[in-house]
Amino acid sequence: MAQRGPVKLSEKKHRKPCAATQPASCLCPWASNQRKLGPRLTSLTRNADDRNALMDEKLTEQPFWQTKKMTDMSREEWESLCDGCAKCCLIKLEDEDTGELEYTDIACSLLDCNTCQCGDYPNRSVKVPDCVTLTPENVQQLNWMPSTCAYRLLANGENLPWWHPLVSGEEESVHLAGMSVRGRTVSEDDIDPTDLEERIVTWPEQGK
Numbered sequence: 001m002a003q004r005g006p007v008k009l010s011e012k013k014h015r016k017p018c019a020a021t022q023p024a025s026c027l028c029p030w031a032s033n034q035r036k037l038g039p040r041l042t043s044l045t046r047n048a049d050d051r052n053a054l055m056d057e058k059l060t061e062q063p064f065w066q067t068k069k070m071t072d073m074s075r076e077e078w079e080s081l082c083d084g085c086a087k088c089c090l091i092k093l094e095d096e097d098t099g100e101l102e103y104t105d106i107a108c109s110l111l112d113c114n115t116c117q118c119g120d121y122p123n124r125s126v127k128v129p130d131c132v133t134l135t136p137e138n139v140q141q142l143n144w145m146p147s148t149c150a151y152r153l154l155a156n157g158e159n160l161p162w163w164h165p166l167v168s169g170e171e172e173s174v175h176l177a178g179m180s181v182r183g184r185t186v187s188e189d190d191i192d193p194t195d196l197e198e199r200i201v202t203w204p205e206q207g208k
């Protein structure tokens with residue numbers, strides 16, 4: 001996504017919501033449909049045992065993400081693709097006129113900002129209705145996913161980066177490489193809704 005210069009006042013007036021449904025808990029200052037929170041995550045959990053098993057498999061044969069179509073992957077394989085960066089759990093803003101998206105450093109209220117894990121993954125869709133579940137079918141349409149997202153990379157025919165836990169063999173590598181949101185966010189529970197635009201950041205799409 002192209003980065004933008006300083007937001008002009010006229011643009012601010014027209015800034016509008018992303019396409020997702022506004023959650024019941026949203027504290028948005030612009031009522032009803034004038035502005036919504038951007039779409040959120042998807043597949044932010046992996047079972048560590050599942051991943052370890054898949055990493056063992058990787059050592060002996062060509063890894064599944066290079067040989068299988070997304071639609072042919074098992075649920076465990078699909079879930080293990082998530083690198084745990086949690087960038088997709090950040091609130092995003094969409095320009096009403098241009099459709100351009102911008103990330104903020106505000107995290108979903110359910111995200112544990114220290115571990116980058118969803119606080120209630122099984123019930124996320126109930127607690128956060130605009131949390132979108134990523135599937136092989138919708139991955140191509142979700143243009144708001146960060147460019148570093150493993151699902152987006154594979155959908156675009158690219159390979160996983162060195163810091164992806166499936167490649168590195170280390171759960172921490174995504175954090176150590178500075179590719180996650182860990183330690184860089186504030187919870188939406190702690191933010192004044194009128195300050196959303198003050199929290200726009202570019203690092204989620206800069207890859208660092």
Ligand code: SF4
Nearest residue numbers: 082083085086088149
């Ligand atoms: S952006 Fe992609 S890889 Fe990162 S947490 Fe979200 S679904 Fe997982």
Ligand code: SF4
Nearest residue numbers: 040041089108118131
């Ligand atoms: S509900 Fe969980 S998975 Fe969904 S955006 Fe929030 S923290 Fe992320």
